[in-house]
Amino acid sequence: MTREELMSALSGLRQAQIGNRRAPHKPLLVLWLLGRFVASGSTAVTYDDVEEPISRLINDFGPAVTNRSRARERAAMPFVHLERELWDVRDRDGNGMGPDVPERGSWLRTRGAQARLFPEVEVLLAEPGTLAAAARLLLEQHFTPALEGPICDAVGLDLADLDDTVVYLPTKKKQRTRRAGFAEEVLHAYAYACAFCGYDGALGRHPAGLEAAHVRWHNHDGPDEVHNGLALCSLHHTLFDLGVLGLQPDMRIQVSQLYVARSPAGQAVDALHGRPVATPRPGRPSVDVQFVQWHGQQVFKHPAASAA
Structure with a gap:
């Protein structure tokens, strides 16, 4: 995978259709993983690691939850469905888990679900400018500028401290330029x-x-x-x-x-x-x-x- 292919994959994250409401679940999971990578050098996680912080991020920065009983398990959807070209999901025995497994936290916890971004993705993220560019791409595509600071604080990213080398970011959807005036x-x-x-x-x-x-x-x-x-x-x-x-x-x-x-x-x-x-x-x-x-x-x- 090249840097351009990684950026293209991130820009093309498929969004769930939830009654025509925006669903930034996957971008929030990836942004949290980027913060974890900065802090630890790895994106390897269990579902237990992910459930509480990702559900909280979705509740804070996504549309309001419509079912209180699901508010604590909103992380299950992106954990299960994040694109398999980026994300490797397995059970506690190391067996691969496909995207058709149930979106239920209890089911994932029982099977010891674990995942990480593929090693070649992590290698790219370690290159100067790539991680910051990936974070900015996700923030610009899925959130309004007033939320960028709070989201970065919540996931542990300080983009000002990262190499912000400008790189070409191919996208499947051309970004609109804000109109001057x-x-x-x-x-x-x-x-x-x-x-x-x-x-x-x-x-x-x-x-x-x-x-x-x-x-x-x-x-x-x-x-x-x-x-x-x-x-x-x-x-x-x-x-x-x-x-x-x-x-x-x-x-x-x-x-x-x-x-x-x-x-x-x-x-x-x-x-x-x-x-x-x-x-x-x-x-x-x-x-x-x-x-x-x-x-x-x-x-x-x-x-x-x-x-x-």
């Missing part, structure tokens, strides 16, 4: 103030801590247009991309029932629930309801359904 247009439309809390700080003539947020993420076909944007302060942008904050169809703010805070500053987020989002300046379009619906389905953290 989007951020300025969105901030101007909302009068350089956060649409959630009204924060309008500036350093001299320059906005400070204000950002243009995509409602439907850019890397999930969200257009770089004002009707898919909100001016948000840095805090509320991050909470919006994490799914703590969302939008109701009538453009009122909703706060996830999974959010908890003890301090007055943290509880100020709860106080946003039910407040109307600021409207853009005259002549500028409001957020299109189709993008509000996408965010509600794909990002906002709804409470888990009770186990049957």
Whole structure:
């Protein structure tokens, strides 16, 4: 396997169809494995090693779980189905396990399931620039920029400390370039103030801590247009991309029932629930309801359904 073939395989990870919701399970597993490789020089793991941290990553950075009883076993899907050109899965006796085994943590634990990225993949990851490039590829394809820092922290990756040599990354899906001018247009439309809390700080003539947020993420076909944007302060942008904050169809703010805070500053987020989002300046379009619906389905953290 060459570096180009590895990048092509990572860019083409097949995503499960879960009711038309995004399923970043495999990218999160691979990112966690990259962090483990940096720390230990190996990606060899048992399912017991993987279940808790990967399930937590999927719960934190993927769509909300719909079945509470499955929340602790979400790692089973990527562990079983990560592409076999990259991932070697075996039982405790060393027998190969195909991708048709049950996606059940109890079944995998009973059989002592273990896996690792193939040695030739690990050799490539040890080459200068490859691991950082692989991590950036997965982050750019599957997550919004506001989540890149939290995800890297969660998986133990500090890309600034890794060799970030630019390499050619062949992809099966051509990446869209962000349109220049989007951020300025969105901030101007909302009068350089956060649409959630009204924060309008500036350093001299320059906005400070204000950002243009995509409602439907850019890397999930969200257009770089004002009707898919909100001016948000840095805090509320991050909470919006994490799914703590969302939008109701009538453009009122909703706060996830999974959010908890003890301090007055943290509880100020709860106080946003039910407040109307600021409207853009005259002549500028409001957020299109189709993008509000996408965010509600794909990002906002709804409470888990009770186990049957």
